[in-house]
Amino acid sequence: MSARPATAPGAGAPPPPALDVERLRADFPILARRVHGKPLVYLDNAATTQKPSAVIAALTRYYSEYNANIHRGVHLLSEEATHAYEEARTKAQRFVNAARREEIVFVRGATEGINLVAATFGRARVGAGDEIVISAYEHHSNIVPWQMLCDEKGARLRVIPMDDRGELVLEEYEKLLGPRTRLVAVSYVSNALGTVTPVARIVAAARRQGVPVLLDAAQAAPHLALDVQALGCDFLALSSHKMFGPTGVGILYGRAAQLEAMPPYQGGGDMILSVTFAKTQYNALPYKFEAGTPNIADVIAFGAAVDYLSAVGLDAVAAYEDALLRHGTAVLEAIPGVRLVGTAPAKAGVLSFLVDGIHPHDVGSILDREGVAVRTGHHCAQPVMERFGIPATVRASLAFYNTAAELDALGAGLRKANEVFGR
Amino acid sequence: MTDLRDLYQEVIIDHAKHPRNFRKPEGANRTAEGVNPLCGDQVTLYLEVADGTIRDIAFQGSGCAISTASASMMTELLKTKTLTEADRIAERFHELLTGAPDPSAEAPELGKLAVFAGVREFPVRVKCATLVWHSLRAALADDHRVVTTEE
Numbered sequence: 001m002s003a004r005p006a007t008a009p010g011a012g013a014p015p016p017p018a019l020d021v022e023r024l025r026a027d028f029p030i031l032a033r034r035v036h037g038k039p040l041v042y043l044d045n046a047a048t049t050q051k052p053s054a055v056i057a058a059l060t061r062y063y064s065e066y067n068a069n070i071h072r073g074v075h076l077l078s079e080e081a082t083h084a085y086e087e088a089r090t091k092a093q094r095f096v097n098a099a100r101r102e103e104i105v106f107v108r109g110a111t112e113g114i115n116l117v118a119a120t121f122g123r124a125r126v127g128a129g130d131e132i133v134i135s136a137y138e139h140h141s142n143i144v145p146w147q148m149l150c151d152e153k154g155a156r157l158r159v160i161p162m163d164d165r166g167e168l169v170l171e172e173y174e175k176l177l178g179p180r181t182r183l184v185a186v187s188y189v190s191n192a193l194g195t196v197t198p199v200a201r202i203v204a205a206a207r208r209q210g211v212p213v214l215l216d217a218a219q220a221a222p223h224l225a226l227d228v229q230a231l232g233c234d235f236l237a238l239s240s241h242k243m244f245g246p247t248g249v250g251i252l253y254g255r256a257a258q259l260e261a262m263p264p265y266q267g268g269g270d271m272i273l274s275v276t277f278a279k280t281q282y283n284a285l286p287y288k289f290e291a292g293t294p295n296i297a298d299v300i301a302f303g304a305a306v307d308y309l310s311a312v313g314l315d316a317v318a319a320y321e322d323a324l325l326r327h328g329t330a331v332l333e334a335i336p337g338v339r340l341v342g343t344a345p346a347k348a349g350v351l352s353f354l355v356d357g358i359h360p361h362d363v364g365s366i367l368d369r370e371g372v373a374v375r376t377g378h379h380c381a382q383p384v385m386e387r388f389g390i391p392a393t394v395r396a397s398l399a400f401y402n403t404a405a406e407l408d409a410l411g412a413g414l415r416k417a418n419e420v421f422g423r
Numbered sequence: 424m425t426d427l428r429d430l431y432q433e434v435i436i437d438h439a440k441h442p443r444n445f446r447k448p449e450g451a452n453r454t455a456e457g458v459n460p461l462c463g464d465q466v467t468l469y470l471e472v473a474d475g476t477i478r479d480i481a482f483q484g485s486g487c488a489i490s491t492a493s494a495s496m497m498t499e500l501l502k503t504k505t506l507t508e509a510d511r512i513a514e515r516f517h518e519l520l521t522g523a524p525d526p527s528a529e530a531p532e533l534g535k536l537a538v539f540a541g542v543r544e545f546p547v548r549v550k551c552a553t554l555v556w557h558s559l560r561a562a563l564a565d566d567h568r569v570v571t572t573e574e
Contacts, residue, residue: 357440359487361462362431365548369427377462391463391485420431421440421488 019320024312025401027052038371041406046191046350046397047375048241049222051305055245058304062297069293071270085296088303089286092251095306096217096236097227102285103259105252106299110218111141113237113252114185116289117214118145120262121183121235128154131180133211135160135168135197136387137190140380142216146185160186162387166193166342170201177209184213188220192381192395193342194325194350196224203232212258218242218250222399223321223348225314234258244399245305246298252289259285266291317400321349327404328396331411337423338414341393352379352393355414358421360392366420367394370413372406429541430548431488434496439488444481444498451479457558457570459550464490468558476505482555489542489551496536497555508532510563513556520549 025031028050033040042050062084068077070085093101107113122145126132132146136159143157150157158181160173168186177184184206189196199215206213212234217226222243228236235258240249254262264271264282268291273281282288309317328351332338337356355363364376375395378385385391396410451469458465466484470477480501482494497516501509515530519540530537542552557570 359491361464361487361548361551362489365430365545366427382463385463391465416427420427421436 019312019316019400021320021401021403025403027054027308028401029053029056031401035371035373036369038369041370041372041409043396043398043402043406043410044373044375045222045399045402046219046242046379046395048247049244049399050401051246052244052308054308055301055304058301059246059297062300067297070296071287081296081300084300084303085294088299088306091303091306095226095310096238096251096253097229098253099229100256103253103256105254105259105286105289106294107237107250107252107289108248108295109239109241109250110216110237111239111250113235113250114142114214114216115145116252116265117183117185117235117237117254118149120265120289121212121258122146122149122153124261124263126150126153126155126182129180130155130182131158131176131178132156133158133160133173133176133181133184133186135173135186136162137166137168137193137195137381137384138185138187139191139216139218140382141218142185142187143383155182156180159383162195165344166190166195166384167344168195168197168202170198170205173202174205177205177211181206181209181211184211185216186213187216187218189217189223189348189350190342190381190384191219191350192379192384192393193344193352194347194397195342195344196220196346196348198346199231199233207232219350220348222309222317223314224318228253228255240298240302240305243305244309245302248295249298249302256285259289264291265289268292270294312400318348320400321398324398324402324404324407325349325351328398328407328410331407332414335411335414335418337418341388341390349398351396351398353396354390354393355417357423358417360394362421363394363414363417366417367410367413370409370416372410372413374410430545432538432541434535434538435488435492438492438495442482442491442495444495444502445483446481447483448479448481451481453562453565455558455562455566455570457484457554457561459486459490459554460571461550462487464551464554466490466494466555466558468494468555468562470562472506475507477501477503477509486554487551489548490554493536493539493552494555497559500534500536501559506563509559513559513563516556517553519543520552 030050066077066080068081070082089104092104158176161169203213214235215233217236217238221238234255236253241247271283271291339354341352360376377392450471453470455468464486468482471479480498561570
């Protein structure tokens, strides 16, 4: 599979409808802001995305009209809140095309989703001498939970290497799979480089060996249509705030058979059927994994974000962003001293780069004064920086509300940086 | 609006591009390492101290223009200073960046380092300027723990 839709003229499939970006921008109140006297150019979407009015309104409506605890009240407000919360689960189910709604577990974010799998599946199924396979471009959230598990169990972490363009070396991956492999956990899109992982091949090779696969889709969700049944993965984690929803919510998709076999995550209310001091009987899926009062308001607003993004249409988003990414690449390549880090042919949403002789931190400060918000640093992927022998990069990351003119503003800001540093 | 030139003054750019005393001295008898975990900046400061005086001071590491210039200019100023003087200068520098703004306050002992007053207007960059000074304090106290900006 590829992140890039067929763009060749006459390639068969009709092109997705073009986005009316100016109209969509009006849905995001924050995009009208000015910073340091300049229009905000928000290019830090891989860190978190901005929120449309529909999401903000969903939060306000919940708190002003039907705030109540869920799954227990007999009164109307509780009934309404429970309905909206469970409706969000159905929306999430459709968003990732899960077969059953019980396969969607609400968590705090992709990080918690991965930790949940490490703490339950991992604790039950991984033992001394076993192996977990991750990739060279994982976010720390898909490294550290497995390292902690490996330390506890005496298991071993194996890492799929990447080449100089930032693509995984699949031949090496296939060699890593063996009788001791218990799980393959890889990101769908690299947050530091933008590389789109060839997940179909990753999953197919793992399944041939009977090894389950977890996909960290945090960076993929705002850019590509997700389909867990077509992907064939066993787990998929994503974060609401990276796809135009509120912070503090995410989902873990788990294939029902896997979730059924896993021990519970946290103990508490809502995850039980009955409790005595002698024995506790756990609740059915997905409640077995949702102890305590959940983040009701943000789950409901996440449902609004799913509706919004689905209405915009991920096929149209992918096509638009692909053109935007090409434009951004051309802008950067035209600036003296700029070097792109991560040049895989299949990329989504990320332009990571260095400016010769200017530290990323300084580039970031200069861009900020031009109204351009980017991230600088290691992007919670220090092994990626080490692989390329660099301490940090500047990362401009896109959403569908960005425009070619904004990437031109990025270019102008970088020329200014060269000027400040007398280059 | 604060101008970028308040942050990137010419003297700062000059020291960032051509850091002075960027080396490991043979006779160093005190070293201190500093890291900024947020941006990955790393500095190692070397001091040769004899009779309560800094005979030589140098640094190595990687960092942004602000942290590199701060380290470079620090080494120029502190060579030949007594440990007591160095400690007082470190305190003045810290006040310059983090104290209450007082335009009439002068810190003649800081010399050229006074240009770092402009960093005050860029709060997220204050830690870049102070990183090496945290390391200096550790070296003066002969404390061998790695210093981080997050303590």
